[in-house]
Amino acid sequence: MARLLAAVAVLFDHFAQAHFSGGFLWQMHALGSPAVDMFFVMSGFVISYVSNTPRANPTQYSVERASRILSVAVPAIVATFILDALGRWLSPTIYHWHDYDPGGWLSQGLLGLTFLNETWFGHIRIGSNSPYWSMGYEVWYYVIFGLAMFGTGIWRWLVVPAALLVAGPRVVALFPLWLIGVATQRWCVHGKMPAWIGLALTTSILVGTISALSYAVIYNAMPTPLPIYERTPTQLGPDYIIGTMFALTIAGVFFAEPLIGRVVRKGETWVAAAAGLTFTLYLFHFPLIAFFRACSPWPAASWQNRGMILASTVIVVIIVSYVTEQKRYVLREILYRIVSSLRMGKAVPLSPADPFHKPGR
Secondary structure (H helix, E strand, O other), X not given: OHHHHHHHHHHHHHHOOHHHHOOOOHHHHHOHHXXXXXXXXXXXXXXXXXXXXXXXXXXXXXXXXXXXXXXXXXXXXXXXXXXXXXXXXXXXXXXXXXXXXXXXXXXXXXXXXXXXXXXXXXOOOEOOEHHHHHHHHHHHHHHHHHHHHHOXXXXXXXXXXXXXXXXXXXXXXXXXXXXXXXXXXXXXHHOOOOHHHHHHHHHHHHHHHHHHHHHXXXXXXXXXXXXXXXXXXXXOHHHHHHHHHHHHHHHHHHHOHHHHHHHHHOOHHHHHHHHOOHHHHHHHHHHHHHHHHHHOOOOOOOHHHHHHHHHHHHHHHHHHHOOOHHHHHHHHHHHHHHHHHHOOOOOOOOXXXXXXXXXXX
């Protein structure tokens, strides 16, 4: 549910831009960055969970992460450049962002595919795909965590600092936010909290958040924060506060399960199905919104334009998700076959029997 809500918040943050929707739901501008903070915490939580199962090993970790990311990232980059070209042909005035370079598609594509778009080279926008910046952070967190988790001996002490060095200071400055998710998962597994305290903690955070947002909307006090990738390390304090509060909410819900489990599980099938397309929604929505705005014959503030853009974007995302993240197992099998062939034709084990598996991990 949290992943779905965060993806929708990012969608409306971008849709609220004046040239897309006439500023419809402009208040959502303040929620885009907190939603990304939530994504980072959730990512750390999930990666900590999957890397601490009995079958976890370097091969499984690498292949699963690669298939998850590449199954959506590669189609998103290709689709972005195609949609941008068509959109600029239809209405070039839509594509006027200060960091948008329509002629740099080759370098942008290479940096996007290697996830170097946010390292020492600075912020490189991948076409119109503004949300893609976070891939230049998150993938490096996968790499660094995997090297630290599965590395052994002196190699761990060599490759982890090397990866941190390649990622660069801006990416590293937000890494502890991702690690908050890791710590939260470990807390949920090894820690204890009375169910009533978990419920009280979750309730207080949610009530406080809703109250603060309601006040800001009523009194026109919603902030307009800088995008995360434009902030200096000293400006990341609010992100860590938001990440910590969200992590406490996750832990509160987990420990309150004896009291609220039945309620939480209601509708989980539909929520899980919707959450299964959130990655596609996240990486595809911006170029789709821009393209459909270029196609729209109506004024930006008209309801016809708003409805057409939103409906078209959601429909395309649902369709595309069936050949991207929901079919990632196809890429996963291909990657396993490649690894197997590199191992002289031996099958790739997915259990602790894997020769690279370390007991207790």
